[in-house]
Amino acid sequence: MALCVYNTLTRTKDTFVPLEPDHIRMYVCGPTVYDRAHIGNARPVVVFDTLYRLLKCLYPRVTYARNITDVDDKINARAKESGRTIRDITEETTAHYHEDMDALNALRPDVEPRATEHIAEMIALISVLIDKGHAYTADGHVLFSVASMADYGALSRRSQDEMIAGARVEVAPYKKDPGDFVLWKPSSDDLPGWDSPWGRGRPGWHIECSAMSGKYLGESFDIHGGGQDLVFPHHENEIAQSTCAHGPGTFARYWMHNGYLMVEGEKMSKSLGNFFTVHDLLAKAPGEAIRLTLLATHYHQPLNWTDEGLLQARQTLDRFYTALSRVSEVPADDDGAEAVLQPVLDALQDDLNTPAAIAVMHDIAGRLNKAETRGEQAILKSALQQAGGLLGILAMTPEAWRRGAGSATKEGAVNDAEIDALVAARTAARAGRNFAEADRLRKELSSNGILLEDGPNGTLWRRE
């Protein structure tokens, strides 16, 4: 089965045909580094990381670029109100971003260009647009002229007339057309700025992605991803900039957009008090559970973030890790697992159908629990682990998961040595058929969030 993706450009599920058969190039819009990433920011990261993992499995070489926007008016505002330097804020926020996304098992992109290190490329691109008649200077600004581009609006499927009919366009006096957008704007002395042919200034929002994708992936590349809210205006304007500079037919072939994230049925917002950063969430749930929650809904659908959903993801991981735990002494048979793994690949290749892939993993886990021979176990164990590798879960040992990495609290009231001692005492009581004492110890541990499982090879414990 070939990889298919829903392409926003065509509004259909298209068979993926790479520009170069052995080298896939993908660009995803990254963070503006002024604050901790919230759970809505994490969705595209996890979704496109999963796609990246799949592509790496299907193709010999993948180049994944994701930008860091470190020049932006929100950053400037944050610096002003906090008294900190812009550099200080962007450096710290970038480090936090890496920490948080690492905790979600998101692989680092191959290239992570920063806007402030690519001002020259942006200026060069803007100059090309001016030379080709697609941009003009006005009142210290450089603006893109949407009227100069015949099919402006193709991605978001809106016409200029419709947008003007919407009547919410900001009409700045220096714009020739209300839909024109800023490529470069002047900076006052107290704001970040760079010298340019149009005076000291800073770039508009969209130009960095056009400049940096062009530099690292070429004028044409395979996949461009991001959240659905970026379709307009951001991605529409990227297309305008890049195709007007490089020519028709250039730029991204497949546009993929993840759906919105809501919290308990409402739009996430600070005023509603349902605004969660990934950092906050990591304090009360394992990263893998957060990641699996994000993958339990198809990326194209709206995702309703709930405590219940997070709990279910954790239970799912409990099930998978338990299945693996039973065969921890059986070496995985990677060569034999190909056929068992195939349905997982089929699901993922069908427009990254992660819920279907997870369903297949449940099937594999069930078969692993029932497997009677070591040969079967070795194959099924490998398939489950490889499937986990594709989805970016099951990355730790079952023991680590059971002993606390999978729990809500991570560090319980009692430490591992104390637990082991109590478990040993209970085992002794059971050996002497003193079940009253054994049950008392079970209860004592249970009240501290420790669950016991008696098995043929002794008693295992895990944190709730």
Place this chain on the structure above:
RNA sequence: GGCCGGAUGGCAGAGUGGUUAUGCAGAGGACUGCAAAUCCUUGCACGUCGGUUCGAUUCCGGCUCCGGCCUCCA
């Protein structure tokens, strides 16, 4: 006002023109000193009104409801 997406069983969530999604929760059973885990069995569905069709949850249209975007929010 314009544009876009969605509506599936108690919950979450795939998919399909006629045949079990899957998981959790529920019911019954096996196993267990008791449990847990695991396994077996099982109940529960496709917003509404029309149309196309031998047959629609699946295609088309109307309606209702929900969500989002409309110049710098993933």
